[in-house]
Amino acid sequence: MNWRDFxxxxxVAEIDExxxxxxxxxxxxxxxxxxxxxxxxxxxxxxxxxxxxxxxxLAPDLIGFGYSDKSDxxxxxxxxxxxxxxDWMDTIGVQRAHIVAHDIGGGVALRLATLFPKRxxxxxxxxxxxxxxxxxxxxxxxxxxxxxxKLSAATAMSLLKRAxxxxxxxxxxxxxxxxxxxxxxxxxGKLSLIRNAAALNTNLTTEITSLLPKINVPTLVIWGEDxxxxxxxxxxxxxxxxxxxxxxxxxxxxxxxxxxxxxxVARHVxxxxxxxxx
Amino acid sequence: xxxxxxxxxxxxxxxEGETERVYHEIKQTLRVSGVNLNFRTWASYEKFLPxxxxxxxxxxxxxAFEDAADELRAQAVVAAEGLGALDVADRxxxxxxxxxxxxxxxxxxxxxxxxxxVFTSAVKLALERSQTNSAQREEREVELIERGxxxxxxxxxxxxxEPEDERLAKLFEDIKQTLSLSSINxxxxxxxxxxxxxxxxxxxxxxxxxxxxYQKASDELRALGVNLAASFVTSIPLxxxxxxxxxxxxxxxxxxxxxxxxxxPSLIINVSLLSLDWKTPxxxxxxxxxxxxxxxxxxxxxxx
Numbered sequence: 001m002n003w004r005d006f007x008x009x010x011x012v013a014e015i016d017e018x019x020x021x022x023x024x025x026x027x028x029x030x031x032x033x034x035x036x037x038x039x040x041x042x043x044x045x046x047x048x049x050x051x052x053x054x055x056x057x058l059a060p061d062l063i064g065f066g067y068s069d070k071s072d073x074x075x076x077x078x079x080x081x082x083x084x085x086x087d088w089m090d091t092i093g094v095q096r097a098h099i100v101a102h103d104i105g106g107g108v109a110l111r112l113a114t115l116f117p118k119r120x121x122x123x124x125x126x127x128x129x130x131x132x133x134x135x136x137x138x139x140x141x142x143x144x145x146x147x148x149x150k151l152s153a154a155t156a157m158s159l160l161k162r163a164x165x166x167x168x169x170x171x172x173x174x175x176x177x178x179x180x181x182x183x184x185x186x187x188x189g190k191l192s193l194i195r196n197a198a199a200l201n202t203n204l205t206t207e208i209t210s211l212l213p214k215i216n217v218p219t220l221v222i223w224g225e226d227x228x229x230x231x232x233x234x235x236x237x238x239x240x241x242x243x244x245x246x247x248x249x250x251x252x253x254x255x256x257x258x259x260x261x262x263x264x265v266a267r268h269v270x271x272x273x274x275x276x277x278x
Numbered sequence: 279x280x281x282x283x284x285x286x287x288x289x290x291x292x293x294e295g296e297t298e299r300v301y302h303e304i305k306q307t308l309r310v311s312g313v314n315l316n317f318r319t320w321a322s323y324e325k326f327l328p329x330x331x332x333x334x335x336x337x338x339x340x341x342a343f344e345d346a347a348d349e350l351r352a353q354a355v356v357a358a359e360g361l362g363a364l365d366v367a368d369r370x371x372x373x374x375x376x377x378x379x380x381x382x383x384x385x386x387x388x389x390x391x392x393x394x395x396v397f398t399s400a401v402k403l404a405l406e407r408s409q410t411n412s413a414q415r416e417e418r419e420v421e422l423i424e425r426g427x428x429x430x431x432x433x434x435x436x437x438x439x440e441p442e443d444e445r446l447a448k449l450f451e452d453i454k455q456t457l458s459l460s461s462i463n464x465x466x467x468x469x470x471x472x473x474x475x476x477x478x479x480x481x482x483x484x485x486x487x488x489x490x491x492y493q494k495a496s497d498e499l500r501a502l503g504v505n506l507a508a509s510f511v512t513s514i515p516l517x518x519x520x521x522x523x524x525x526x527x528x529x530x531x532x533x534x535x536x537x538x539x540x541x542x543p544s545l546i547i548n549v550s551l552l553s554l555d556w557k558t559p560x561x562x563x564x565x566x567x568x569x570x571x572x573x574x575x576x577x578x579x580x581x582x
Contacts, residue, residue, distance in 0.1 A: 010375035017429035019382075021375035067375055071311065071433050149291055186471075187291055188312075188435035 003179035006042045010067060013091045018074060020088050021067040022060035026052030029121065030094050031273065032085070033059040036103020036129075037139060037200070038160055038193050039180045040066025043102065047258050050266035051100075054274055058097065060088060062105065064199075066183045070192035076199040078104055078129075082111035089119060098273055100124040102258065103230070104134070107205050113219075114211035124220040124269055125238070127227050127255050131209060133234045135200035138163050143197030153190040157181060160193075167255035169226055176259065212241040219245035220272045224253030224260055287461065288321035296328040297321050303331060306425045307339050308397075309567060310390045312434020314464050316398060316538045325524040326531055330401060333516035338397065341421035344569050346506040350392040350546070352563040353502055357495035358550035359559050364482040367555040370474045380472055381556045382432035385566040387465045387549045389431075395499070395542040399507035402539055404516040405532045423569035431567060436467035446470055449477060456484055457544060465545055483548055492547065499543035 010021040023041055031051055035043040041059040051057045061068040063084050064076040074080070085108060089097065098121045101109035106128020113120045129135075141147070142156075151159070161177050184193045219242045223235040232249070239245040248268050253260035290313050293301045300321075301313045321327045337343055367377070404410075439462050441447050450462045450470075469476040486492050521528040553562050 008371060008373040008376060010373050012375040012378040019375075019378060067379070070435065071427075071431070073427065073429075152291070186435050186437060187289070188433045192433075 001045050003042050003045075003182050006045055007067060010041070010061075013088055015084055015087045015091055018063055018069040018071070018084070020060050020063060020069070020084070022058055022088075022092075023048070024056070024058050024092070026055055026057045028055040029273075030097040031055045031057050032089075032094075032097045032099050033057065034085070034099065034101035034105030034108050035059075035062065035065070036101075036105045037065070037196055038164070038184060039103075040183055042066070042179055042182075043256075044100075044258065046262035047100075047266050047269065050270055051273070054270070055098070058092070058094065060085070061183075062108070064192050064196045070183075070188055072191060072195060076196045077201055078107040078111060078199075078204050079201075080199075081108045082115065085112060086116050086119060095119075096121045098122045098124070100126075100269060101128060102126045103255070104129050104200065106130065107134075110205065110212070111208060113215045113217065114208045117215070117217075120217050122218040122220075122272070123215065123242075124222065124272055126222040126257050126265070127224055127230045128221075128234075128238075129230060130205050130234050130238055132202045132206055133230050134202060134205070135197070136229050139197045139200055143194060143200060145194070145198070147194050148191055151190070153185060153187050156190045156193075157185055160184070164256075167227070167229060169224065169252050169254045169260045172259070209241070212238070213243060215242045215245075218272070220268070221245055221247045222257060222265060222268055223247065223249055224255060224257030225249045225251060226253060227255045227257070229255045286322045287315065287318040289318065293321065297324065300328050300331045303335060305427060307335055308390065308393055309423075309425070309427055309431070309569065310393075310434070311386065311427050311431045312436075312464065314390065314394055314434075315461060316394060316535075316542075319461070319534060319538075320531070323526045323531055326521060326526045329520060329524050329526075330516055333404070333514050333520075334397065334401065337400065337510045337513050338393075339422050339425070339572075341423055341569075341571065343393075343396065343510065344423050344565075346396045346509070347393040348565050350395060350499065350503055350506060351388065351550075351565065354392065354499055354543075354546045354550045355554075355559050355562045357499060358547055358554055361486055361489070361492060361495065361547070361551060364479070364486075364551055364555055366475065366479045366482050366552065369478045369482075370472075372472070372475060376472055376475075377556075379432065380469070380475055381553075382430070383435075383468050383471070384549055384553045384556065386432045386434065387468070387545070388553055388562065389566045391465070391542060391546045391549060392503075395503040395539070395546060396507050396510075398535060398538045398542060399500075399503045400510050400514060401516070402532065402535045403504070403507055403511040404514045405518055405521065405528060405535060407511075407517045409517045409519050410515050422572040424572050428567045428569075434464060434468065435471060436464055437470040439467060441470065443473065445477065446473055449480060452484075453480060456487060457541070459541065463541075463545060465549060479552055483551065486551070487544060487548075492544075495547055496543040499546060500539065503539070503543070 106125040239247040518528040
């Protein structure tokens with residue numbers, strides 16, 4: 001599926017005077033897919049066809065990301081994102097869901113699992129931010145307010161493309177990279193991404209460290225073991241802190257593990273959702 | 279072709295100093311999420327923009343100005359109704375979120391464009407005077423509207439004026455040729471976020487813009503804009519002399535301003551035509567973002 005087709009499938013929900021765009025496909029127990037920075041729901045396009053075979057798949061663009069609201073007037077922290085996902089679930093009538101998440105989407109998922117535990121049926125995080133694993137240097141720099149004037153949207157795109165490629169184990173198609181960055185090619189898109197980067201805050205994961213042992217839903221931690229953005233040591237830490245969490249290390253994969261090894265990741269997630277949980 | 283002044287524009291990203299200050303003021307006072315092409319063009323006359331804005335701001339923030347733009351918008355909807363339906367939305371495959379965002383983008387321009395026309399006509403009338411007439415000024419109380427961008431106003435997101443996409447590049451060229459523009463307006467650059475929608479929209483709009491009825495509606499809207507602006511002009515301390523004193527070319531600026539005044543009525547009608555696909559005329563005749571009164575009122579200089 002190309003990104004334009006994905007965009008055409010997106011539905012919309014209004015929450016707290018903002019709007020969230022999301023894909024809603026399939027039937028069955030709901031699975032919510034949460035992307036990271038600097039991507040959007042399209043991150044999951046290779047996993048979705050496998051998951052819709054047995055589940056209702058919901059893939060929102062976090063607020064300020066993708067084709068959700070990009071106004072320059074709200075908090076984009078993972079704390080606020082978790083609250084908005086909680087509100088969004090109410091709006092679309094989903095009480096509980098399996099959560100599958102990546103990067104800062106994983107930070108949102110960890111906050112949901114610890115602070116809104118009734119919402120979470122199971123948790124699957126991939127190369128997620130956690131503890132003090134983040135923000136990475138490139139994003140810290142990108143989030144500086146002066147980036148808006150220092151970098152044109154076109155220059156920002158070239159830098160982001162280069163940075164994103166480092167998140168893949170093997171050479172990656174330019175079209176895929178462009179698709180992941182498609183919502184950020186305009187000045188408004190660039191500014192929104194700068195604001196998203198400015199909202200990255202280690203304290204929002206360190207403050208829930210003591211709550212991780214209280215997570216009592218099945219948890220799968222998938223990690224592209226060659227990731228240089230989110231190191232494998234954090235995956236080990238997560239499975240030691242979250243009761244009964246299972247670690248799956250994916251060889252020859254980096255940060256974008258679901259795109260480096262789509263078939264393998266899809267099998268692990270599907271198995272987790274259909275076998276382990278039933 | 280209408281030359282819209284100097285080809286150079288000052289983008290929001292490039293704005294510095296006084297221009298940056300005025301751009302912020304424009305968004306807060308006009309209650310809009312971006313700075314439109316006429317301001318970006320006026321900003322290329324570096325001394326003119328702050329001079330003009332500081333003269334205009336006390337008028338723009340009044341209830342009377344907002345009401346004038348509301349009247350113009352309502353008239354545009356009546357005119358658009360008479361030109362027939364476009365049915366663009368039914369001709370393009372759009373998702374729910376895309377439809378939502380297109381409507382939000384149209385609301386943005388449906389709100390701001392009439393304000394821009396009254397604004398532009400007022401600037402033009404002021405520049406046509408050699409001097410301001412201080413004898414007509416007096417102190418009176420006026421109602422001010424709230425400042426700030428209302429929740430729900432769509433960001434003024436725009437694709438490049440020179441898009442890499444060949445189809446969009448050709449489309450922009452056709453729009454510029456047909457409407458005699460030297461630069462593509464913010465409206466079309468925003469709608470370019472949905473290329474299929476903009477393509478279908480232009481296919482429907484283009485023949486209508488060639489009709490006599492359309493030209494007549496456009497002329498009537500322009501005349502209404504001038505009439506409405508005339509009620510404010512005595513309150514605006516701006517004149518050719520003041521512009522020349524600031525070191526800017528008042529004749530060139532006046533021509534640029536006249537060109538925008540000529541262009542804006544068709545933009546307003548086009549947005550109304552496109553909006554009629556999504557909303558009823560009754561809905562569209564009302565402001566999409568009604569402004570509450572500001573708590574305090576001020577004594578202002580102006581004609582009674």
